[in-house]
Amino acid sequence: MKTRVTELLGIAYPVLQGGMAWVSDASLATAVSKAGGLGIISCGSAPAEVIQKEIWQVKKQTDKPFGINIMLMSPYADDMAELVKEEKVPVVTTGAGNPSKYIAGWKEAGTKVLPVIPSVALAKRMEQAGVDAVIAEGCESGGHIGEMTTMALVPQVVSNVTIPVIAAGGIADGRGVAASFMLGAEGVQCGTVFLASEECDIHNTYKELVVKAGDTSTVVTGRSHGHPIRCLKSPMVNEYLKQEKAGVDFMELEKLALGSLRKAAKEGSREEGSFMCGQIAGLVKEIRPCQTIIEDLMKEAVCVMERTTAKMK
Secondary structure, X not given: OOOHHHHHHOOOOOEEEOOOOOOOOHHHHHHHHHOOOEEEEEOOOOOHHHHHHHHHHHHHHOOXXXXXXEEOOOOOHHHHHHHHHHOXXXXXXXXXXXXXXXXXXXXXXXXXEEEEEOOHHHHHHHHHHOOOOEEEEOOOOOEEOOOOOHHHHHHHXXXXXXXXXXXXXXXXXXXXXXXXXXOOOOEEEEOHXXXXXXXOOOOHHHHHHHHHOXXXXXXXXXXXXXXXXXXXXXXXXXXXXXXXXXXXXXXXXXXXXXXXXXHHHHHOOOOOOOOEOOXXXXXXXXXXXXXXXXXXXXXXXXXXXXXXXHHHO
């Protein structure tokens, strides 16, 4: 399937793997890129030297395009911005902020810039700043979220910018891909479905929780203090919500959640872990290779679109 996104990024399928802290490492990124999508290394709050080694690992294992995701709230964001240029990373995605001050330097280095945006206003600002495409992410997604749903956000962004739009949030099968294209997107970004991939190097407990999840298995913490995060229900998350509802200070809540994502991804701690996950987890029922995940996404999307077209004739 060819779209402006596949042509822009030099990939076979218009499928990006989301940048998930403590999850999206060289192993996962390599597998997705080899399968014809765009693998993404998540920088999270790691220092530049750690991510540089991840980049080197991907480069050793494939010559396919890949990218890194920079959380602009990270204390190492400036270092990561320089690392993109130094390593000539093909693609950079950004979240939790406005990357405008870095864009010119990245473009000069030949890097494609794809910020994650939660609103039309930021999408328009990013187009004016010269980015190559935007990732419109709805609140169905796991991790840090905005307010708008994918269904409402994507078509409004498409109607207000001329650059390619990539849909994200609530996409785990071909129906989601097809729906995204109908809304005007030219690519999709998926996270939750890749949590349940063979190449995803997270604790088996995390994968099991994703596969067993249903439609109401996730909750959102942090709405009261402006940092909403979607994750699976767990003892730690339930306690966080209880304290948040009681009006506990933000810094105290931060202490409660400190290290919880690492404890989920690397230790599989059901008691202390924060298992970030999207609402679409109820459709993720098995652990598959990344190659199979991407091929299934695209095959089903084509079938859905063909069936829909046939019904409308």
